[in-house]
Each structure stands twice: as C-alpha cells, then as structure tokens.
Amino acid sequence: MERKIIALIFMHCSLFISPAGAQVYLDESKPVEQRIDDALRRMTLDEKIAVIHAQSKFSSPGVKRLGFPDLWTDDGPHGVRPDVLWDEWEQAGQTNDSCVAFPALTCLAATWNPDLARLYGESLGEEALYRNKSVMLGPGVNIYRTPLGGRNFEYLGEDPWLASRMVVPYVQGLQSKGVAACVKHYALNNDEEYRHQVNVIVSDRALHEIYLPAFRAAVQEGGAWAIMGAYNLYQDQHNCHNATMFNKILKHDWGFDGVVISDWGGCHNTDEAVRNGLDLEFGTWTDGLTMGRTNAYDGYYLAAAYKQDIREGRYTTKELDDKVRRVLRLFYRTTMKRNKPYGFLCSESHYDAALKIAQEGIVLLKNDVVKKDKAPLLPLNLQKMKRILVVGENAIKMMTVGGGSSSLKAQHEILPLDGIRERLPEAEVHFARGYVGDTVQSYNGVTVGRSLYETRSQSELTAEAVEKARQADVVIFIGGLNKSDYQDCEGHDRKGYDLPYAQNEVIDAILKVNHRLVYVNISGNGATLPWLAKVPAVVQAWFIGSEAGKAIASVLTGDVNPSGRLPFTWYASLDQCGAHALNTYPGSWRPDRKIIDEEYKEGLFVGYRWIDRLKVIKGKDANKPLFPFGYGLSYTTFKLGKVSADKQSMTANDKITFTVPVTNTGKRAGAETVQLYVSDLQSSVERPVKELKAFRKVFLQPGETQQVTLTIDKNSLSFYDDRDGQWTIEPGDFEARIGTSSMNIINCYKFTFIQ
Ligand code: BGC
Numbered sequence: 001m002e003r004k005i006i007a008l009i010f011m012h013c014s015l016f017i018s019p020a021g022a023q024v025y026l027d028e029s030k031p032v033e034q035r036i037d038d039a040l041r042r043m044t045l046d047e048k049i050a051v052i053h054a055q056s057k058f059s060s061p062g063v064k065r066l067g068f069p070d071l072w073t074d075d076g077p078h079g080v081r082p083d084v085l086w087d088e089w090e091q092a093g094q095t096n097d098s099c100v101a102f103p104a105l106t107c108l109a110a111t112w113n114p115d116l117a118r119l120y121g122e123s124l125g126e127e128a129l130y131r132n133k134s135v136m137l138g139p140g141v142n143i144y145r146t147p148l149g150g151r152n153f154e155y156l157g158e159d160p161w162l163a164s165r166m167v168v169p170y171v172q173g174l175q176s177k178g179v180a181a182c183v184k185h186y187a188l189n190n191d192e193e194y195r196h197q198v199n200v201i202v203s204d205r206a207l208h209e210i211y212l213p214a215f216r217a218a219v220q221e222g223g224a225w226a227i228m229g230a231y232n233l234y235q236d237q238h239n240c241h242n243a244t245m246f247n248k249i250l251k252h253d254w255g256f257d258g259v260v261i262s263d264w265g266g267c268h269n270t271d272e273a274v275r276n277g278l279d280l281e282f283g284t285w286t287d288g289l290t291m292g293r294t295n296a297y298d299g300y301y302l303a304a305a306y307k308q309d310i311r312e313g314r315y316t317t318k319e320l321d322d323k324v325r326r327v328l329r330l331f332y333r334t335t336m337k338r339n340k341p342y343g344f345l346c347s348e349s350h351y352d353a354a355l356k357i358a359q360e361g362i363v364l365l366k367n368d369v370v371k372k373d374k375a376p377l378l379p380l381n382l383q384k385m386k387r388i389l390v391v392g393e394n395a396i397k398m399m400t401v402g403g404g405s406s407s408l409k410a411q412h413e414i415l416p417l418d419g420i421r422e423r424l425p426e427a428e429v430h431f432a433r434g435y436v437g438d439t440v441q442s443y444n445g446v447t448v449g450r451s452l453y454e455t456r457s458q459s460e461l462t463a464e465a466v467e468k469a470r471q472a473d474v475v476i477f478i479g480g481l482n483k484s485d486y487q488d489c490e491g492h493d494r495k496g497y498d499l500p501y502a503q504n505e506v507i508d509a510i511l512k513v514n515h516r517l518v519y520v521n522i523s524g525n526g527a528t529l530p531w532l533a534k535v536p537a538v539v540q541a542w543f544i545g546s547e548a549g550k551a552i553a554s555v556l557t558g559d560v561n562p563s564g565r566l567p568f569t570w571y572a573s574l575d576q577c578g579a580h581a582l583n584t585y586p587g588s589w590r591p592d593r594k595i596i597d598e599e600y601k602e603g604l605f606v607g608y609r610w611i612d613r614l615k616v617i618k619g620k621d622a623n624k625p626l627f628p629f630g631y632g633l634s635y636t637t638f639k640l641g642k643v644s645a646d647k648q649s650m651t652a653n654d655k656i657t658f659t660v661p662v663t664n665t666g667k668r669a670g671a672e673t674v675q676l677y678v679s680d681l682q683s684s685v686e687r688p689v690k691e692l693k694a695f696r697k698v699f700l701q702p703g704e705t706q707q708v709t710l711t712i713d714k715n716s717l718s719f720y721d722d723r724d725g726q727w728t729i730e731p732g733d734f735e736a737r738i739g740t741s742s743m744n745i746i747n748c749y750k751f752t753f754i755q
Helices: 003-015 032-042 045-050 106-113 115-130 160-175 206-209 213-220 241-255 270-275 304-311 318-333 348-361 417-425 458-470 503-511 545-557 608-618
Strands: 071-075 133-135 182-184 199-202 224-231 259-261 364-366 387-391 426-434 474-480 517-522 536-539 596-599 638-640 654-666 670-680 691-700 706-712 719-721 725-730 732-741 746-753
Touching: 032 318, 032 732, 045 318, 071 206, 106 115, 106 160, 106 206, 106 348, 106 387, 106 474, 106 746, 115 133, 115 160, 115 348, 115 536, 133 199, 160 182, 160 691, 182 213, 199 638, 206 213, 224 241, 224 517, 241 270, 241 517, 259 503, 318 364, 348 536, 348 545, 387 458, 417 474, 417 536, 417 545, 417 654, 426 458, 458 503, 474 503, 503 517, 536 545, 638 732, 654 670, 654 732, 691 706, 706 732
Parallel strands: 071 133, 133 182, 182 224, 199 596, 224 259, 387 426, 387 474, 474 517, 517 536
Antiparallel strands: 364 536, 638 654, 654 706, 670 691, 670 732, 719 725, 732 746
C-alpha cells in the first residue's frame, strides 16, 4: 500500500517536472531561462570556469560535452577584422576574411540618419555571420570630449542624444542577424593617452547626462547583449571590474541581462572581477599585448585562481553562477540560435550600404562663390574644368588599414584619386603628392596596395604641386589626418590640433597660383585650418571605407548632394574646448606615477554646451568655432517656416509635438536636418543653455515643402539631480529651439511643464 502511494505521488509529480535526464537545455520549445537553469545544473565547476574566460585571442569555449559551440568574437566596429592566429596577433592568413569596410562611426553619426545605422548593423551582421563571429566588438559610443582623442573616429560624436539615436538601430540591426553587439568602452574612455592609468574624476551629473546616455540607450532601448568594460579607472577602480559601473548602474539600475566583457587586457584583479560584475575575461596580458607566456589562459584572473578560491571556500558559486547564466544567455541568443539568416561576405548590398552611408555622411563645410565664375566652386563645373589637379597623400593612401583594433583587410578600397579618375574619364586628372606623411606599407599583416615610398624633398614636392596647380582649372587637395600613431589611432592621442606634415605650407603655396582650391579633409577629428578664409570650398570626408573614392567623387561632381552634418564642434583652436580651456587634459600624475587623475572640470559643458556657455558669459561671438555642431551645407537651399506645437504645456504623462514646415528653395533635390534643442528657462541648478533632444532628416525635391514633426517627452526636460541621484524635472518654462545647427536657431517655442 505504502509503495503504491509513493508510486502514485511519483507519477503525479512527473506530470509537472521533466523526466529525469530530459534535455531541457536543448529543447527549443522551452523558455530560455528554463533552459539556462537546466544547463547550469549540468555543468561542472571546470566547465563553468571555462566559459567565463578566453581560450584564444578572440574566442572563449562553449561546453563541448553538452553541445554548446565555442564563442567567437571579433572587432568591430567598421567591418569584420581579419583573423589572427590562435594565440598571437599575427594574421592567420585566411583567404575568406577580406571584408567590406564600412565608413567609420563618426561618418555614420554625421548622416544623422538612424535608418542608415540600422542598415549598417544589418550589413555588418551578415558579414559577421559568414565569418562565424557571434560577438562584434562595437559599436563605440564614448563621447568626443577633446579633438585630440585618438579613437574619436570610432565613436558617434560629442552629443549624448545624437549618439543614443544612432547606436540603438545599429545594435538592433546587428542583433537581428543573431550576432551580439558588444558596446564599448564602458565608460569614460574618452581619450587614449595613458588609457590604462587614467583615473577619471567626473561629477555624477556629467556622468549621467553626458557620458552614459548612449550606453544606457544601447542597453535599454537597443537591448545590447554584451558590453565591453574600459581600460581606464573610475573611483580608483578599473572599469573592467568597477562596482559602481557594473553592479550598480548597469546591472541594477538599468537591468542589463547580458554579458560584461573585459577590454583586452583590462582585467587586473580576481577579487574585483568576481565581485564587481565582470562576466567574461578576454585578452589578459601575460606580458603585454604581444608577448608573454603562450596559451596562458589558465593564468587569467577568472580562471585557475578563481577556481581555487571557490574550492577553498573564499567564494560560493553565487557570483560564478550569475556570470555563467549570462554567458549561457548569450549562447542562446547567438551560437545556439538555430533560425539565423545566412551570412554574406562582400556582397553587392553591403557595398551599396557602405557607399550610401559614406555619401550621406560627407559634410560640405564651405562652398563660396568664386568671383570670376560667379558660382560656388562645388559641385565642379565639368564643362569648364577639364584639367584637374589632385594633391595630397590622402588621395592615394588606404585608410581601412591602421588605427588599431578597427583595422581591416578590405576586399577593395577605392582611393580618392582613383575614384575621381574613374568618375571623370574625359577630364585630365593630374596628381602631385604635395607632402610625405606616413609611408608605412603594411599594418597588422595587411599590405597597403599602393607604394607610398618617396625620395623627393619637401621643397621639390611643393614646387611640383605649385607648378601643376598653375596649369590646372581646379585643385582638389586631399589631406587631413591618417591612421598612424598619434593621429586617428588607438593607443595614443594626437600631440596637437594642427594638421600634420607640410600640408598647411603646401596649401598656402598653391593658393598663390590657383585660388580654385577644394580642400577635402580625411579624418575623424577637427583640426586648425589657418588658410580657411582663402579657400572657397571645404569638404569633411571622414574615413569612409571601401567605397571612399567613389563617394568623394560623387559629392565633388554633384552626383550626390551632400547632406552630412557635423557630429561634433569643429573648434578654431584647442582652447575653445572646455577640457583644454580648463587645462584638465591629460591630467596629473600621482607622486608614484602609477595613476594619472583626469578631472573633467568642464562638467556638463562638452562641445557646443561649452561654446554656448561662454557665449552667455562673454557675449555673442565669444569662442566662435570654425564650424558648429550640427552644421553642414548643401547644393540646394532650405527654408524653415514658423514652428507650431500641439500644446502649450505638458505634464510628465504627456508628449509635445512641434511642427515646422521645411521647404527646398533651391534647384536640386537635397536633405535638411532639422534639430530641436531644449532650453530650461527656470532651473534651480545650472543647465546647459540648450541640449539636442530631437532631430529629423528630411529629403525634399526642389520646391517641395514637408511638415516636419519633432516630439519630446518628459525625459527631454529632465536633468540628473546629484543631490538625490534621480532624474528630475522642475516645473516651469522651457523653450524648444529649432534650427539647422547648434548656432543657427531659427525658431523658438516657449512651453510650460506642469507637475
Ligand atoms: C581595444 C578594443 C578591442 C580589443 C580587441 C583593445 O585594445 O581597446 O576596442 O575590441 O582590443 O581587439
């Protein structure tokens, strides 16, 4: 009888729990969290430890016994990096790892077009899928705080709202392919110099209002599956195992359920890594990034040492299980996901995407009427300009190689000179080198296509450029920065704000014989342009990847009407930037010279926020930058009409929508970007004069008018109150300032926030 009862109870229970041994973790009909529980139960301590640290330069193991494949990561963020050897940084020499190089993220930000960010993510995801990479190490969303920042080119500009709007669709597009985004570098990695030793000191307000919003948007709106810690320190703790950053803000406050991955070599301490939220350790230096013990993965902070600590009872498996749970979740989202789309490498659609993003991101900064021609210099008048001189090393230099971890092995890269020649088969296109910059022929095993070897002296190069310019109808100078050390490159910052090499001198010399000069700047940063008043046309062309030459030629000739807008303030001089004006960069070394404290004394006042503030304090034109944030010209003209709103006041549960008619008043189709900045007119704390809170890029045919609507809600009005650590909105008057750049506000609309 007793046995019968027991048997009945057992049968009854078995209706509710899976039969012993049923592989719930493999059962796709079961909720993921249940599958994770099941997998976790089955894993041994060794297997758990194995999945939380690397096994090679870019991979970590799955759980072979249970059928979880290895996890392969790769850089990021502009294309899928070529494979390196298992345990070395040398190229593996694969034949299937050439890629499409997409434009750098600064260019993407300059499109001000979130649809293109989605396309970028999707295209990159397809390339990653083909290469069997499940985590792309990007996008980077660190704020452009100083124009010296070596990695600004990999980021989305100076403004938290713009960066947020662009990162969300990038992440969603990438992850729609079953490839995880690993948003980096969280957080405060705003410059490169001493990146391993910098301890950033920043107010809570600046942290939350300026430096964190793009990460938060990527996590909460984009649903990012992974995030990468940063090398630097905050509150004296490295940002790869920082209690405030990970435990409090990311995981607790934002509810992040993904994986925290260390930057390569960013982990320094087992205890902090265990307790402070690092989930997956990569790239720990055994002796620097390039040397050290081979296959030293057991020596990682989250490897043998951690296992030993658990065995000896210093930790329970509480933290470990949380890390493993997150890693398993990542597996289910990527490697274990069965219904993934197919991957494509170097497909036509990816080239089209790269070209489109490049064309929409190029910014026309200046286009004056040339008196003799009675017309602006651009687009080039091809009827009259038969003899064209291209000058500058950047016209013949590959820019998809170099710059650090974002370096690529592009299947092809159309150089600017080749793009111009191809577009203008009937013109005579001459070339003069002009100056010698960086002549390195190969980078991380990728050889630069064209030889940059040069033996002539600077005076010979200048003389050649001047002589050829004398006979040319127009000169296109293609210069700027490049991807070598101390320029737009990881690991260091620029040493100064001027253009490097002899560029200024050559431009001055050319201007003496030919004033029809278009300056095309290739860079991810601004620079001084001392000859600006004498040059009629300036184009900002970024690092734009595989289709660079084609995109530049299409804008110069007018096949494409430029519509990019600057994602950062282009300062006239370094002292116009808050960080430099207050002398807070790169910081001060502590007496032991181990840590350098960098205090962000300018607080919230980064980029246009600093320019606006000085304008208020010192008067109208104080600190006028060369080109403001949000600025860019077109070959057509636009007019913004009077703004209206659907209400005069709003509450926390409301939204308010502004409508502004925008007309293309010129003769060509083109795009205008309408920008809405919010100004708090009455506040108990100092706030920036205005802050970008909405924008819309609108494409218009000649004569066409569209009603552009821009909607904001309570979040657009709030500030981070560091007195109680909350986002707060104070009732009172606000103003929506609508215009076409941070310094061209055309319409203001006052409204009230009622509690
Ligand atoms: C960079 C990361 C990169 C990683 C792997 C690090 O040095 O800071 O951005 O993803 O290397 O290449």
